[in-house]
Amino acid sequence: MTAVSDPAHPARAAAGAPPLLRVEGLAKTYRTPAGTHDAVGDVTFDVHSGEIVSIVGPSGAGKTTVLRVLAGLLAPTAGRVLISGVPVDGPPPGVALVFQDYSRSLLPWLSVLGNVTLPLRSARVPKAEAAERALRALASVGLEGKERLRPRELSGGMQQRVAIARALAYQPRLLLMDEPFASVDAQTRMDLEDLVLPLREQYGMTIVTVTHDIDEAVYLSDRVVVLSAPPSAVAAVVEVALPAPRSQTTTKEDPRFGRLRHRVLDLVRRPGAPANTTDTTDTTDAANAAETGDFAIPASPVTERTPQR
């Protein structure tokens, strides 16, 4: 068990609210014909209601494994996941997942509207209400008037927006995203990033996203959970106290953004190395002392890894 700082957001920790999501000592070992593979060693962190938290880490750090366990798609080998205090032992209600590969997660035989309303209809939302929620969600991702089209008639970025709209219309307590913007071009990626931020305000959702893009993690998140190389543990939790509203231009030009980016990148490349920059200058809470008091060093030896692309 690594010593991890209490990651609770100071304001919320002060309010004494229990975390929406609690991950305790999560471990996952895969059995393969070639032997066992310890993908996740020991991962512990909390996410509070309303937060956006990114999970980053070197390649093969089991980021997606962690997310699949959170979604209840995968049973952990050890440890547990609690959502609103309830242990997860299967896909819990009120949790949506935006899959990495939109081309496989959208049903080509359904219209855009059919794809977005499918989970709602399954949750016995009346037809008219489901359609109304779906159309609102589609409008909020900029897809007005596209509801009658088939997914294949849309560009990749638009298809991923449909997948996001499906998750939004579902009105989840917790929105999980698995490298949601990995399959789209750079411009679309920025558009989608800027789409997510106001949506959080609009829908009041808690978001956990897995990404290999450090810029994206820092740009979107309130906190970044950095995983070590496998068997992965939480190498650090970095608070991102950048002001809202964030924007691709002003936020990314902010020197604090650069420092955070640098630090997370260092952590990803050498999860054991002490960070050479400090940040979160605007947080002064006691809880934050733990954060600045710094990053846990995993028990296992840390090997130099090639940075992600």
Add this chain to the structure above:
Amino acid sequence: MTRRLAAPAWQAVLPVALVLAYQLAASAARDPFFPTLPAIWRAFVTSWTGPGFGRDVAPSLIDLAAGYLLGVLSGLAGGIALGLARRVRAALLPLISFALTLPPVALLPLFLMLLGVGPQMQIGVIAFSVFFTVLINTSEGLRSADPALADLTAVYRIGGLRRLLVVQLPAAAPYILAAMRTCLSIAVLVMVVSEMVGASQGIGAQTLLAQQSFAYEQMWAGMLLLAVLGCLLNALFTLAERAVLRRAGLLPATFAGA
């Protein structure tokens, strides 16, 4: 691109060449077993059009439709059950593989005993010939679906009939339709052969009668009707299949199983 053009070209050239070759050979040989095309065509018109259509062709087609639909629907139902229940499938697979190898035509006497004389026997044999292929391909189609779809339905808690009808069956549609297409041709053959026992009307019964009467041009007319029927049904099915799959944004599958 060239392959695309070549296939229909061959589809047209080869049959035309064969037909021409046959006509040349038949008129040269003057063998009663090889009647000329005009003779076959005359027999075709007298046997299968007019009253012959109502007496023989229509009952055959009705049996074909009933047996085919029965086989497809029961195969679908069984295939769904097997595709969703992994253990049952594992337990029954050897039995099904065995059943797939049974030629329905060889089982005609058994069906005659079980179902008796009458259209129900023909319908039963046709349904049998369709059932196992549709069964195995439906369960295979369900099982081989993209795991991403299972994740999707799990996360969004899409279950029961909605999951089956809206997600799983459409995903398995290429398999199921390919099996149905293959079975259509088999069903036409089984229909004709099954009518050679225990039936006094129908395309098969008339063709058997022609063979026993040494009326070869009528026998050939029977085979011609079978060929026309098979080609027509297959072509129509293929067009419908492609249209359905294109609308669903899927690609036709190659035939699996069997």
Add this chain to the structure above:
Amino acid sequence: MKSVFLRPAFAVAALVAVLASSACSASASGPAGSAAETGSSPGAAGQLVVGVVPSLELGLLKVAEAKGFLADAGVELKITNVDSGPNVVTGVVAGQYDLGYTAYAPPLLAVAQGQPLKLVSNTSTVGEYGTNGGVLVRKDSGIASFKDLAGKKIGTNAPRSLLSLTVPASIRHAGGDPSGIQLVPLPFAQIGKAVHDGQVDAGVILEPFQTKALAEFGDLVNLGDSYRDVLPVGSPGALYFTSAATATAKADTIRRFKEALAKTADYANAHLDEVKAAGGPLAGLSAEQAAKLPLGPFKPRIQAGELDTLTTLMVEFAWLKAKPDLSGFVG
């Protein structure tokens, strides 16, 4: 790109294969019998290959062997069982068999369609006690005579077997209207059960199936022998025949076979029990069953006119459009 037309082609090929056992083999010879003329006939010198539909009177051949009539004539027979008369004809036309043995309907139909077949020898004739077949009905069916079969569904072994001709003829003979009957082809082995189960109202049957069916299903009764009902005593019953080509290519062997058979017939007519004893096993009958069955006297030579009753019936029941010219066949 998958061919739209491939699958049906397979289906047609399969049907051709189904029919191959019968008609298609005729293709082997091309214009009837040319293969035999070139000397590629199936039997060796003095040997004749005979395709037969198994029956009690095949005992005649066994007697011919046992009494040395065949050996004296220098003829050796190779006997092959065939499932139906039409297939015997097809085998003979194709040169697969030198001789065929069956009842008269298939060869007469083939002759009418232009196949040059030759009668080698008649065998039995319709005797006082008929042949060895009957028509089964259920006792509770209300069918008491052939007349009552009008409009009924009747199981028969093949649509163009002689029995399928004599049954409607019997109905007409008894004063009924045969036009409404429905003949359903069924294997002999299943006819008893089909009648018992009510799937057909009546069933045409031959021994040994008749005895078995009557023993198995107590509710069945034999209505009578339609054959005997329609055809006068002494009518030709079955025959050995060959193709024109084989008749030429093996003229001498066939002539010697004919003579040996005539001698055997003389002997057999005086010893019908010996024929039954020898033929019983061939027809799947026990010695006891065989001994009880009627077997008409053998009469090797017949005149074309003696087939007139049959060909008239064939025309009357629309099997043929016109009576065939049998001069080449019998002559």
